[in-house]
Amino acid sequence: SAAVAKRQGYALVFEADAEGVATGRYWIESQDGELLEKRYELPAGVEVYGADSESGGLGFAENRVVFGSTGAAREGGEIVLKDRRGRSRRLGLARLTGKVSISSVESEGEQE
Numbered sequence: 001s002a003a004v005a006k007r008q009g010y011a012l013v014f015e016a017d018a019e020g021v022a023t024g025r026y027w028i029e030s031q032d033g034e035l036l037e038k039r040y041e042l043p044a045g046v047e048v049y050g051a052d053s054e055s056g057g058l059g060f061a062e063n064r065v066v067f068g069s070t071g072a073a074r075e076g077g078e079i080v081l082k083d084r085r086g087r088s089r090r091l092g093l094a095r096l097t098g099k100v101s102i103s104s105v106e107s108e109g110e111q112e
Helices: 001-005
Strands: 010-016 021-030 047-050 065-066 076-082 088-093 099-104
Touching: 021 047
Parallel strands: none
Antiparallel strands: 010 021, 010 065, 047 076, 076 088, 088 099
């Protein structure tokens, strides 16, 4: 990862509105808060929220996923991306390694 290669911490930041609900806009910052690339936006109709709640909060402090210079994340957790059709993907983050896993989320009424 860039954090390890450059021996510097980075953060993936999700913009939130006044109520703390993620807006779908995100960017990468250096450990000093400097914007490293342009700001991005999830495709229209895709929502992001914490895996434990559809309230819009992501469950990460200040909606920031912080990676240290070793590649480890400050905190682990999960977020869910959901499209207009109700299809969802869960993104899990392992705190110690910074590894991201992606899995499908079964919808209610959907059979395995």
